[in-house]
Amino acid sequence: GEDVEQSLFLSVREGDSSVINCTYTDSSSTYLYWYKQEPGAGLQLLTYIFSNMDMKQDQRLTVLLNKKDKHLSLRIADTQTGDSAIYFCADPQGGTSYGKLTFGQGTILTVHP
Amino acid sequence: DGGITQSPKYLFRKEGQNVTLSCEQNLNHDAMYWYRQDPGQGLRLIYYSQIVNDFQKGDIAEGYSVSREKKESFPLTVTSAQKNPTAFYLCASTDRNTGELFFGEGSRLTVL
Numbered sequence: 001g002e003d004v005e006q007s008l009f010l011s012v013r014e015g016d017s018s019v020i021n022c023t024y025t026d027s028s029s030t031y032l033y034w035y036k037q038e039p040g041a042g043l044q045l046l047t048y049i050f051s052n053m054d055m056k057q058d059q060r061l062t063v064l065l066n067k068k069d070k071h072l073s074l075r076i077a078d079t080q081t082g083d084s085a086i087y088f089c090a091d092p093q094g095g096t097s098y099g100k101l102t103f104g105q106g107t108i109l110t111v112h113p
Numbered sequence: 114d115g116g117i118t119q120s121p122k123y124l125f126r127k128e129g130q131n132v133t134l135s136c137e138q139n140l141n142h143d144a145m146y147w148y149r150q151d152p153g154q155g156l157r158l159i160y161y162s163q164i165v166n167d168f169q170k171g172d173i174a175e176g177y178s179v180s181r182e183k184k185e186s187f188p189l190t191v192t193s194a195q196k197n198p199t200a201f202y203l204c205a206s207t208d209r210n211t212g213e214l215f216f217g218e219g220s221r222l223t224v225l
Contacts, residue, residue: 004155008153030212031211031212033213033214035214040218040219040221041218041219042117042119042203042205042216042217042218042219043156043203043205043214043216044216045213045214045215048211048213088155088156092212093158099144099146099161099205099206099207099212099214100146100158100161100171101156101158101214103148103155103156103157104155105153105154105155106153106155
């Protein structure tokens with residue numbers, strides 16, 4: 001079946017850049033997503049990238065997509081304590097853009113002052 | 114304001130009891146989903162419904178049931194057959210154009 005893998009923990013200092021990595025197995029997806037979850041809350045869409053793009057930049061966020069290696073990364077520039085959260089990458093099941101997503105395990109980002 | 118409302122936020126139940134988690138959305142989305150979240154395992158799809166009066170099993174449907182009698186509502190029942198029901202349950206709905214999932218705030222179920 002489809003699989004999405006992420007490392008579980010990342011710790012950075014405030015002001016540094018954070019890079020969260022993700023690998024996926026389904027290469028037919030139209031979009032790939034990054035979601036953010038704050039403690040005790042639901043998930044919110046952070047950003048997404050079309051599968052025909054290599055990079056997408058949105059303010060402090062940069063998403064890089066390497067289709068050959070099936071590798072997705074999320075870079076957060078100038079990381080703030082408010083960025084501390086769990087970050088999930090997600091890949092649509094069966095390649096469709098509908099809401100059946102396969103999620104990674106989530107990366108817990110801790111930002112130290 | 115448009116959104117997804119889940120209730121209750123916290124729920125405690127004894128083993129062997131069925132519990133129903135509520136999910137209501139006013140986003141006019143056709144499709145709705147239930148995910149289960151366990152620490153270190155990400156989210157796993159329980160059930161989904163793309164249209165009223167129709168729903169399909171997700172990856173971990175055993176021990177759960179759902180109904181979709183109205184577009185706005187998609188309740189989830191955790192039955193006594195679910196072997197490990199303690200978890201955080203998330204309801205979501207989809208914007209058909211982008212595939213973006215909109216999530217509720219979640220319901221944390223603890224079975225004692």
